[in-house]
Amino acid sequence: MSAPPPLAGFLRARRSQVRPGEVGVTSTGRRRVAGLRREEVASLAGISVDYYVRLEQGRERHPSAAVLHALAGALRLDDDGRLHLFRAAGLAPRSPATGTDEPVDPRLQQLLRSWPDHPALVFDRAHDVLAANRLAEALLEGLTETRNLLELVFLVPATRELYADWDAIAADSVAGFRLAHQADPEHRRTTEVLHALLQRSADFRRLWQRHEARGKRLQSKTLLHPAVGELTLQVHTFDVRAVSGQQLVVYHAAPGSTDSDALQLLGALAATADRFPRTPGHGTGGQV
Numbered sequence: 001m002s003a004p005p006p007l008a009g010f011l012r013a014r015r016s017q018v019r020p021g022e023v024g025v026t027s028t029g030r031r032r033v034a035g036l037r038r039e040e041v042a043s044l045a046g047i048s049v050d051y052y053v054r055l056e057q058g059r060e061r062h063p064s065a066a067v068l069h070a071l072a073g074a075l076r077l078d079d080d081g082r083l084h085l086f087r088a089a090g091l092a093p094r095s096p097a098t099g100t101d102e103p104v105d106p107r108l109q110q111l112l113r114s115w116p117d118h119p120a121l122v123f124d125r126a127h128d129v130l131a132a133n134r135l136a137e138a139l140l141e142g143l144t145e146t147r148n149l150l151e152l153v154f155l156v157p158a159t160r161e162l163y164a165d166w167d168a169i170a171a172d173s174v175a176g177f178r179l180a181h182q183a184d185p186e187h188r189r190t191t192e193v194l195h196a197l198l199q200r201s202a203d204f205r206r207l208w209q210r211h212e213a214r215g216k217r218l219q220s221k222t223l224l225h226p227a228v229g230e231l232t233l234q235v236h237t238f239d240v241r242a243v244s245g246q247q248l249v250v251y252h253a254a255p256g257s258t259d260s261d262a263l264q265l266l267g268a269l270a271a272t273a274d275r276f277p278r279t280p281g282h283g284t285g286g287q288v
Helices: 006-017 038-045 049-056 065-074 079-088 106-113 134-139 149-155 157-162 166-183 188-200 202-208 258-275
Strands: 120-123 129-132 219-225 229-239 247-252
Touching: 006 038, 006 049, 006 079, 038 049, 038 065, 065 079, 079 166, 106 120, 106 129, 120 134, 134 258, 149 166, 149 188, 149 202, 157 219, 166 188, 166 202, 188 202, 229 258
Parallel strands: none
Antiparallel strands: 120 129, 120 247, 219 229, 229 247
């Protein structure tokens, strides 16, 4: 069977995630669905049940902006969810279809290198890392195996041990990727990454079916780093205005904290590794 239209799939998934009590619906009788019933969504949005059913079944694909605003309110969508809803219905501007993304501006790369105490990287809409400073490379050791952040989360086993709350990181990664993918569904590299993860990761497939869409926000992440132990960092994400689809991520530790001390130690270890790279055979039991 072919995949449902983006709008139909999103409506069904979102309806299943909204609990009746969250929207003031009194639950009566035995419910066969975890979230809202179709008739409840239709009532909250002020549209007919038949029309809403046709939207969920993909038989109606061109609702008006007024209907979408009503559905966004009924389903309690935030700004990112509302944007995704309008994109799925073809009523929001999308990025021009492009085959490849532009490289990182050299001035931005220089800025990354000027932050020796803050891990920082730039990734594109496909979640490929385009640039990273030395401390970010040391913090996310799995970047030596893949330069794609989704592959890092779902296909590099060590990453599950790196993040203390891997489940939350995985869910946020998929939600951010869906928002980026919907901005330019024809983007070649994004499509490649999507198909590869759907084939190779059951966890990714499960999360993709939830149809969550949201951008990265200020948050904290606790990492269990094999070289410096546990550290909790604030994560700041910024859109790179000069190039559509690029985002800058900067990790920050509170000054004077043990987390800051751990970052400094990690930076020192990374600098030492750069100055004295391991020679094949040394320290590995091999011959010099």
